[in-house]
Amino acid sequence: MIAAFLLLLQAVAPPGVATQVAPAAPSAAMPTASVPLPPQDWSGLPILPIRRSATIQANTSMYVHGEVMAGRCAKAVRTAQGWTLTLDLAVLATPQGRFRRVTPRAIDCPTVEQYAAGVLVGTPRDAIDLDDTQTDTWYRTSMTFTWAGS
Template identity: 70%
Template sequence: MIAAFLLLLQAAAPPIAQVQVVPTIPAPPPATVPASAPVSGPVSGPLPPQDWSTLPPLRIRRQATTLANTSAYVHGEVMAGRCAKAVRTVQGWSLSLDLAVLMTRDGRVRRITPRAIDCPTVEQYAAGVILGARDSIDVVDTDTDTWYRTSLTFAWGA
C-alpha cells in the first residue's frame, strides 16, 4: 500500500530538474555613523549656561508645603547603594542637588536640568519635585524664556 502511494507521488510531482533555485542576494551592510557625528536625542530647548551662578534664583512659594515624604525616596536610594553623595550632619544625613530650570515668559516650566552628581535616579527625582511645584513658581516678567537656578536638600535622621 505504501509502495503504491509513493509511486503516485512520483508521478504527480514535477521532476527535480524543473525546479529553479534563485540565489539570494546578500543584504548590504548597515550604514555606519562616524564616531565624530553628533548624536541627537530627545532634547527640548536650549541647554543651560555653563556658569549657573549668574542665573537668577528660582522663587518658589510655599516651599515647606511640598510633600513631607520627599526625602524618603532619596534615603532609599542611598541605603540601596545607588547613590553615595549623602553627607553626615548633626541631625542625620543630607543630600543637596542644584538644578537649572528654563521657564517660559508666561510662567510654564520648559526644561529642568539637574547638575550631575552621579546619582541619576535622585537627579530625575529632584527634577520631578520641582515640576510638581510648578504652580508655586514665580517668574520675573521677561520677554524671552529664562533660565533660573535652585537647589534642593533632602534630609533624614540617622
C-alpha cells in the same frame, strides 16, 4: 523605575507644566524641539523665585534615603541630626511661567537627579513668582533632602 515615575509624573503634573526633565534622545517617532541647554556656568543665573517655602512630603526624602542606603548615591552627607543631600537644578521657564526644561546638576546619582527634577516640575504654578520677561529665561535653584537615622 524612572520610566514609570516619569509616566506617573505626566499623569499628575498640573495642566500647562512641561514634563520634560532631561534631554531625550531623538527618535524617528518623536519630533525634535529646539529647547536650549543651560549655560555651563550657573552662578550668574537668577535664583528661581519661589513665593513660599516648598513643603516636601516625608516620603519624598524617604525615596532619596532609600537610594543612598542602596548604594546608588554616595553624595549624601551625615550630620548630627541625620543625613542631607543637596542638588542644584537649572530651570528654563517661559514668560507665562511654564517650565520648558529642568536640568539637574550631575551628582553621580541619576535616579535622585531625575527624581528631584520631577519634584520641581510638580511644584504648583502659583508657588513660583517669575519676573515679567519677554523671552524664556534660565533660573537656578537647589533642593535639599534630609532624613534622620543612621
